[in-house]
Amino acid sequence: MQKSIAYIIPQGFYDDDRNAFHFRFAKPPEDVTYEDEIDGGSTEDEADDDDYLKPRRQHWSNKLQFVLACIGYSVGLGSIWRFPYLCYKSGGAVFLIPYAIIMVFIGGPMLYMELAVGQFTGRGPIGALGHLCPLFKGTGLGSVVISFLLSTYYSVIIAYGVYYFFTSFRAKIPWEGCGHTWNTRYCWMPNSHTNQSKPRYTQSPAEEFYDRKVLQISSGIEDFLGMRWDLVACLIFAWILVYFAIWKSIKSSAKVRYFTATFPFVIIVILLIKSLTLEGADRGMRYFWRPKFELLLDAKVWVNAASQTFNSMGCAFGSMICFASYNKYNNNILQDTIAVWLVNGITSLVVGVFAFATIGNIATEQGTSIEDVIDDGPGLIFVVYPQAMAKMPASQLWAVFFFFMLICLALNSQFAIVEVVVTSIQDGFPGWIKKHLMGHEILVLIICIVSLLCGIPCVTKGGIYFFQLIDHYAATISIMYLAFFEVIAITWFYGAFKLCRNVKTMTGRHPGMYIKFCWLIATPLMIFALWVFLIIDYEPPTYNNGRYHYPAWAIAIGWVIASLSIFCIPIYMMVVFLNAEGSSFMEKLKNSIRSDLLDKCPECSQMDCECVLKENEASPMLVVPKPQEIIKGSTRLYENAQNPQGDGSVQKQDEDPFPSERNDSMTPSEYDNLHEGRNETK
Template sequence: MVNKKCAPKQQRVGVEERGHWGSKAEFLLAVAGNVVGFGNVWRFPYLCYKNGGGAFLVPYLVFVVTCGVPLFLLETTLGQYTQEGGITCWRKVCPLAEGIGYAGQLILLYSCMTYILILAWALFYLVFSFSPQLPWSSCDNHWNTANCIDFSTQNKTLEGTNRTDTASAATEFWERRVLGISGGIEEMGSVRWDLLLCLIAMWVVCYFCIWKGVKSTGKVVYFTATFPYAMLLVLLIRGLSLPGALQGVLYYLLPDPSRLTDPQVWMEAGAQILFSYSVGVGSLTVLGSYNAYENNCYKDCLWLCLLNSGTSVVAGFAVFSVLGFMAHEQGVPIAEVAESGPGLAFIAYPQAVAMMPLPQLWSICFFLMLILLGLDTQFVAMEVVVTSIIDMFPAVMRRYGRRELFLLLFCLTCFLSQLVMVTEGGMYVFQMFDYYACNGTCILFLCVFETAALGWIFGAERLCDIIEDMTGARANPFFKFSWLYLTPLVLLVSFICSLVEYQPLTFNRRYVYPAWAYTCGWVMTFSSILLVPGWVLYKLAIGTGSLSQRFHHLCQPATDCSVTQRRETELQHLGEEVEHGFASG
């Protein structure tokens, strides 16, 4: 007899099904595309170089083992078990912690507004890569100044030049042609119309990548998640064949054990793991929720974590072999050509490819790789937010045609909200969002409460039972220990250190933001953090009974529907087979 509490609701007329991945490959490629992105190409190699080379791998691996892999498995399991989005999943396991879901979606909303701007920059460069001469390879353009230096012609001839008063052709192209950057956030200036067109193009592409939900997303990732690896392999082989490549690789890997005593090194390793593993914001939960209940998420997670970290290491060789070539050609230390973030992707690397034979070819390969690396990360983040909101109102939002309309409204809202970022002062706003709204401190805070809610309230032992029921394999006892003690402790210490070691945001180490900008930044930071305790107080305030009774009730998970349904279905099939056997006999 079917348990009525767990029986699936009848499909309503005109309401679409939630859907599942068409195959395991679609899930693996979607997750791989989501977690492997810009951070693997520019952030990890730079952090290795900055924080002790090969020695940086020590704190990196510590955080992989203590935080990255346990959180990755935890969130994927949560999604596959509940079959819900990043918000409604908490209603089934711990209603008191639903604020974690809201906070994660808000951070993803901020990320959707900032991340796609990097794609617009990359598209801008890709278009110019088809020029007969790369415009950032010379100082003969209308945007160049008298202080411009063309490294392709001034090879090793910079002695006696005051380098603080000069700028490379690639730097001037980035700052004066692409950004048209103003003197500060107080001077927003006019809209950069060509950049705006690139931004519109990327929003259109992202919209059609996911407009049919998991059906279209699962097909798109076959290309967007695999082609960047082909491009990365091409760039790796080309980079290692360049003169000076060995010097770059040695700078990348040469250990400096003294850096291990610096707390900042460990904090940056922890932040890198949170970003590159895409934990804390519900992305893995939503992607896992489209799996079949019996999928072996345990094995999938271990392989995906290995792929993510392996890609970071390989990308480091590709990037620093080219930077070694660049330092060799200019006759300067790598310390003067290697920068993080946009500086590496849009100044140092373009400048390097301009010095190579067939520069247009390598420029096209690099920026095409960047676009595809970032594209699936962007549209998966959009899919996560849209899915999480639709799962809150399934009867209304899953009616035919409404998902596409809601997605269009979501894209237009994000686009209009970020128009300020394509003005002459937009780079300053972009950096504020990236530094405050989407930073590691916010995600650390969410991860602390996530592990506490699932490990202690829902129960680590129950999670291990669920993994065994879904996959047929018992999770290693290490994961239970991590969810209960190791992971929350490491995360809590890292969160406290991130507050103690806080450094105000600056631009190019020179421009200091005004006080009101820092205030706005902290407002964005706390806009997500305060949702967690705020939701707890709200639910306790509107509940009935004593405070203890309310708390106890809000910590109770929903009926174990997934396990019950699966076992009842198996019994039903077994009964049908027995009846069929008797009938045929």
């Protein structure tokens, strides 16, 4: 059997030997084969220098790998770090009301939309948005920029976790008591002051270990000089873990996720049970479940709920589009959406219970209030949780388990956001990468090194201030802006009903009315309203529960960080519009927003036809000759190309080149013979 190379494009592939275009919902001919499968289905063909012809995409070996990748990202740092603090900040259990509403009307529909877009186009966020609506391709670029920014400081959390993990292998964990070289006279332990409340201006051993030993924190962002070499070493180690987990793309990261995405759930359940048995846990539960309904009128509570939804579900970060692009074309994305949505919501609730039970225990032992225990930023997971574990029997064992779980959760998030950057660059410049970088592994290495260097400021003595600054402007302000434009680009400009037809093409089922309502009305309007509230109620970032205020120049840097992703949209809009075909403004605008994906069946010119709905049972459709040259500047992919007969005429690609000789009973081989004979005659 002759082996031929097939180049995959969003809705089909070119078969070089047949010189024809196969639409993606059609079954390929039996004699069209690919390179031998690697690791249960992952294949990769030669890349073409032109972005229109991309190498065949790898696929997940099985559905479980994809689901674990999505769950691993959603149940990452956002659940164990952000959610408990936002619950405390937003009124306890009352926060669950806006959080649930936003999960229903924004989180779930956006997740479904992104999975559909990624699976249908087979591209990362830049390529996917560029194909659906070229004018909004900058939205995908903005998502990649945010993911890169997150990768620079999420790795710092891994570095902290690695530091604590190895420190836990001691006869006595160092944050268990005072008397160390880093402790001050303000170090205070409950056991040494029986029947006393915690004095003012004192710190627990866990607080002093975190501030004075781990961070060696300076007085402010102005005083950031001085490297924390221990943390630098841990940061390098963290990036080594990330590199070797994703250096073979999904072939390597999928195997790692079998452990990193499942082991944390075991530890979370164990810690939940243990925390509920601690003294004072009921006090924390009462604080958590005592709602403050008046806070529902505070716009900040709703903004916090939206921020948590985006960060936990991965919406608008590009990760879910990236993951879905490796799916098989007929994968049931509705089941995946429901699974990820439910697991994320349940895990957030479980982590909230565990966190407040632990906080209640600490507040009871110290004789202080709940508010005095909770710390903002990473302090919740590196001060509060370790402090509670220090009081448990076999505290070293609990600490090792907890920080190993934290490393796994952080790695899941890091894998996802780095893969977004890698996939987007790989999609955009496949030929250049293969020619100059000698493959995927070198590209991943370069990205990891650059991200490592960009994260160095976060492991200086003033690094925690940089950490909070990037997190505030990149993970909250920018993400809502990008989410709004992503939704309207896909559901308004490309078309919600067209996307529904695409979903039906892939799965055989139309999305329901609830999804259509959310895509068209609820989701974009709610995101826009929340973003407006965020801007109106804008407050500069602070640290240490409002005790430290950033200087003006640092806030300016924060807005520059936010602008890196925000300005991607208007800048790219101008570039696409100026390069669009047409002599008038309206012609250029129309060509700028027109999708380059074919939305009609080339066999019968219908949108919902039996050819599409029969899924893989449709006979091969060899109706389009391969173009010899793609005219640059065209906004519709494969629409205009030089006539393969060489007579110089231009022919639309969705037309049969030999309509008079073609009949429905003709086999692909007969049609090919006719095609070749006609060429010889010419």
